[in-house]
Amino acid sequence: MAEKDIYRTGRKWYDWYHPSDTKEERKLIAKLDVLIVSYAFVTYWAKYLDQSNINNAYASGMSEDLNFHGNELVHFQIMYNLGAVLGQIPFALLFPKIRMNILVPALDILWGVFTLLQYRSQGYSEIMAYRFLVGLFESAFFPAVHYVLGDWYRGDEISRRGGIFYVGLTLGTLTASLIQGACSAHLDGVRGLAGWRWMFIINAVITLPLGIIGVWVWPGTPSNSKSVFLSEQELTLARQRLERAGHTSDHKPFSLTLLKKVFFGYKLWILVIWDIFFWNACLNASTAPYLLWLKSLKKYPKSRLNDLSATAPGLGIFYVLFICFGADLVFGRAGAITIAHSWNLIGVCILLVWDVSQAAKFFAYNTSYSAVAMSSVLYGWANDILKHNVNERALTLVVMNAIAQSTTVWTPLIFWKTVEAPRYTKGFSFTAAMAVCLIGMTWIVNFLHQRQE
Template identity: 30%
Template sequence: MLTWRAVRKFVWGDVPETRAEQILLLKIDWFILSYCCLMYFTIYLDTSNVANAYVSGMKEELHMYGTQYNKLNTIWTCGYIIGMIPNNLMLQVVSPRIWFPSTQIVWGVLTFCASTVKNINQLYAIRFIQGVAEASAFIGTHYVLGSWYKTGELGKRSGIFTSSGLIGTLFSGVLQAAVYQNLNGVSGRSGWRWLFIIDGVITLPIALYGFLVFPNVPSTTTAFYLSEEERRLAVARIQADKKLNAKGAHGQLSWDLVRRVLGRWRWYGCSLLFLVSGECESFGSNNLMGLWLKAVGGYTVEEVDYYPSGVTAFGIVSTLVCATWTDSTRSRARWPVLVWISVAVIVASICIVVWSSPTGLKFFAYYLAGASYTGQATTFTWANQICADDDQERAIVLASMNMWNNAVNAWWPLIFYPATDAPKFRKGMWAMIGTGVATLMVTFFVWYMEQREKRSRLVLEEDDGDGDVKISEKDVDVETVSAT
């Protein structure tokens, strides 16, 4: 039995102590993860479809030239940045169960519209509005996950959520190749136009599913599949695990929040961490392998769609393995994962910048760079863990991390990864080496500050004589939920 428990803990995180908590965890795993993962899958499917459409005929049909492909991504990023704060503020006003699916319907309809564009300017406008609509999904989901899951459960769930987006990227390449083979020219539409239509068909039913099952956060949930006792238990177990600061309760905004956020290192350190480490994903997010294959020639359209899927596949495996490992360790240390992705992208960049290297080594380098996707789940899980004692600070830190990364990502590819630099991307490879080194430095800074804060907290607890906070199901009453 001990062996089975150890295996279960390694695979799925901390094992609940009571049957009631086991049933609760099973329910929130099924309903929260199923919708969040499907929603994120459609975002990455939509984003990746643009890259796959570009190398599958869209470039020629819309007469795209120069860096217009990069500008298309930058315009989406600008919409994403502009929409981030309003979307996340709306989550404090409108139920996430309503807001998430509503925005998903918007970008699903716009995906249909993308299949009808006649020129690049029309596609620019659609991509900008899609960026605004998609802005709340990623960071909003990490906030919701951190509201429902304990520290020992969160890493694996964040990894599964992030991997669902990568599966969307992986599926997009396979889907585009299949569409090009079977639907190109059907009803007078190009294969890349059919790709957007199919994407929209996939997106809208998932939005309707969200209206039905998404449960909001524990303190406000009215989900039909949770009993009153389970709702109270959901609140209590998070309070016991995170010792939630009363000033940081969901929905109770005050000016003291500004002092708490700006007066501590967390906002600065975590924002800088994802600002830097997020750019390690440039290999995959800019489809550099696809652009390389198209530029060197000798590959079919299907091969240009298929081969870059290996980058994403390696990213999925790396994300799930690292998330499982970090949750299973006693210390819940997240920093080794950042070291891993830094080393991976540095090695990959060196292999590519030495252009005389064999083609096989370049394939290996691009696939190895897929490890960079692991940073998403890890950095946001780490931030959730660092800010676990203050719910409002946690929400702002998570949003700021994504905002600052996208603020850099709006112009970074235009300078270092323009499509015109294919196939060598020499500037980009040197920039990636620098990014990997910078990620190592910032990771050490965040780890050091986290350890210093832990030591200070232990000293205060010893001085105050406070013990661990333990809340059982019997100790929870309605007033606890109301106060939260």
């Protein structure tokens, strides 16, 4: 029987383990959840603090202090994306060569340093350089986590773990808003620093210790793990349970043969097209239209402005858990993605109409994080599609993410210009089109995967 038949049946929605998992396997899974998922979640939370803080800083005094009145915010967002795109493949080449408990924490420390340096920014060029370097060193984190998840968990287990990990995104964005609100209310002017500058300092104080902790906690992969928390017997069991489910675990350095197989095969390009639709269907969550709309109302102080903007990512925590758990246990992966972006489409269409009540706009903006809620379903599914060749999986996951994210280096310049805030007619139209394409492509991927299995 295929893995889908064996592991995706025979359990209730509330079952964390599959009935076929032995006592030893359940003990191992629980330990992996603590070591891998918990650390990935907390570090992703810090990553999104450091990624999204530029939006809160811009709306909380940076634009006025540094005389920004044009498209500077979208330029900062794009420069981050450029660094994130350019760093992914070079760092991915190190995945089989450097233990993950060294590589990932080292990158964490480096992006934390450049997050800190933003507090001293005096102009446009300096912030552009810092945003590029933060993006560069954050670039490998997301594919590295999914690479590690795919090395420890079966296809039926990844979506829920990925969902918990992905809550770090929405919680990080929410926390950035709350931290900026507190900085604006209580630290503005302390030691001669504006409140938005204090936020970068606080974010770095949170980020840097996580890099040090990760060297000790993060277990890497079963084939290259030096964890003090896992015995040799547990590593062997981890490899065996995945091999029974059809996964391979023979890690080899990237080669010309592998490159030809990946780039001339159909899987990469199907996944790239699918991922491009995903990245661009989420721009309504990442380009800060909600925050800029609240600022345009001109009736909220900085602290209140940031507190209100936290409602969208706060609801995003529910969306992520609902969609990711639902994908594993209720709706299936294609159904979960369809539900997530149908809800996103409702909000986008309301904002596209625009001439609606303020309450309707609040509702619409607060649907936006349903767009990103299915990310771990998509990448977990890609892991499952590529499970038969671990080297192909590692390269494809990084390349698909890098190519797809690279489109967001230029699409915001066309569709999400800061000077067009808060209406964004082109932006909402583009996002709606991408969401429809994403839903359609999801069912094509579903058909191709079923045929493969």
